[in-house]
Amino acid sequence: MAAVDLTSHPGHLARRLQQAHYLLWNTMVSEEITSPQFAVLNALVAEPGLDQRTVGERVGLDRSTIAEVISRLTRRALLDKVRDPQDGRRFLLALTEDGLRTHRKLTVRTARMNQVFLSPLSAEEQTLFLELIQRVSDAAEGLRNPAEPLVDQG
Amino acid sequence: MAAVDLTSHPGHLARRLQQAHYLLWNTMVSEEITSPQFAVLNALVAEPGLDQRTVGERVGLDRSTIAEVISRLTRRALLDKVRDPQDGRRFLLALTEDGLRTHRKLTVRTARMNQVFLSPLSAEEQTLFLELIQRVSDAAEGLRNPAEPLVDQG
DNA sequence: CCCAGATAATCAGGACACTGAGCATCTCTC
DNA sequence: GAGAGATGCTCAGTGTCCTGATTATCTGGG
Numbered sequence: 255m256a257a258v259d260l261t262s263h264p265g266h267l268a269r270r271l272q273q274a275h276y277l278l279w280n281t282m283v284s285e286e287i288t289s290p291q292f293a294v295l296n297a298l299v300a301e302p303g304l305d306q307r308t309v310g311e312r313v314g315l316d317r318s319t320i321a322e323v324i325s326r327l328t329r330r331a332l333l334d335k336v337r338d339p340q341d342g343r344r345f346l347l348a349l350t351e352d353g354l355r356t357h358r359k360l361t362v363r364t365a366r367m368n369q370v371f372l373s374p375l376s377a378e379e380q381t382l383f384l385e386l387i388q389r390v391s392d393a394a395e396g397l398r399n400p401a402e403p404l405v406d407q408g
Numbered sequence: 409m410a411a412v413d414l415t416s417h418p419g420h421l422a423r424r425l426q427q428a429h430y431l432l433w434n435t436m437v438s439e440e441i442t443s444p445q446f447a448v449l450n451a452l453v454a455e456p457g458l459d460q461r462t463v464g465e466r467v468g469l470d471r472s473t474i475a476e477v478i479s480r481l482t483r484r485a486l487l488d489k490v491r492d493p494q495d496g497r498r499f500l501l502a503l504t505e506d507g508l509r510t511h512r513k514l515t516v517r518t519a520r521m522n523q524v525f526l527s528p529l530s531a532e533e534q535t536l537f538l539e540l541i542q543r544v545s546d547a548a549e550g551l552r553n554p555a556e557p558l559v560d561q562g
Numbered sequence: 563c564c565c566a567g568a569t570a571a572t573c574a575g576g577a578c579a580c581t582g583a584g585c586a587t588c589t590c591t592c
Numbered sequence: 593g594a595g596a597g598a599t600g601c602t603c604a605g606t607g608t609c610c611t612g613a614t615t616a617t618c619t620g621g622g
Contacts, residue, residue, distance in 0.1 A: 263518070275418065368418060387421040423609095461599085496588075569617080576609100590596085
């Protein structure tokens with residue numbers, strides 16, 4: 255009676271986009287390491303010694319998810335986890351030799367995959383595409399932590 | 409040493425986009441019904457009496473995931489599941505009165521949410537955005553089932 | 563010094579999302 | 593009509609994702 259066309263729903267399309275990416279990642283990059291796991295490795299290459307929460311912030315994962323991802327990476331000996339002697343609540347994270355090697359290897363493959371993934375778009379469209387996604391995500395993200403809680407008392 | 413800028417990675421951005429959408433959906437549409445669940449309801453409004461596999465195909469969910477989603481919707485009495493008398497393997501699915509009501513209610517809220525979600529973009533950008541996502545997803549999806557398996561024997 | 567609030571991590575519980583394996587049913591062919 | 597292959601569904605296992613509650617630790621005020 256009143257069904258909607260889901261192709262005009264950005265949320266639905268976002269889900270499909272991620273599935274498409276998952277598929278391509280699995281065939282072109284790795285069946286062992288997932289895309290979020292690579293993001294964590296990458297964050298620790300950029301800034302070794304970060305704590306869990308901060309890594310999560312860098313790659314966009316909440317406290318629970320980042321804990322799980324890190325536990326898997328630790329189990330596979332791709333990163334080390336040490337109590338911060340300065341602050342007993344924190345764990346300091348850093349890649350192992352194996353983690354570094356893995357990151358290097360996957361970086362190359364990831365670049366190739368991104369090319370294939372975006373190949374249906376022209377060069378200008380690709381740039382625009384990335385920019386549009388980012389603007390939409392950033393805006394919605396902003397709604398989560400209202401920077402200024404809107405003064406509404408006289 | 410060689411960390412990558414994830415903002416140029418469409419996969420990473422796709423994940424962030426979906427998280428942003430999840431957040432907005434949760435606050436503006438429903439905390440009970442998820443976006444994939446709404447997609448299933450919507451598919452059954454359009455075509456009542458579909459079987460599980462076909463619904464999954466319509467909304468982009470694999471056989472296992474669609475089974476779980478349907479089991480949740482059935483548990484909440486939003487849809488009915490009946491053995492196909494013509495084909496004992498199939499279950500025929502159709503919305504209950506409650507399911508129809510829920511779909512109607514959420515359709516309105518979803519439209520509002522989509523507006524907010526896309527509001528950082530101009531009207532032209534919005535159209536373009538949806539089109540670009542779809543083109544990328546469709547292309548990657550196409551790699552899954554090669555329509556013509558490329559004859560390579562002389 | 564001690565306690566209250568903030569902060570890092572864990573745990574429990576729920577919802578997607580995929581693959582591979584297995585079961586029931588249908589269908590096609592001989 | 594009996595076996596072979598295809599097809600719809602379920603189940604087991606893994607990996608994101610989220611929220612709410614709990615635990616351990618730190619910090620600041622009295």
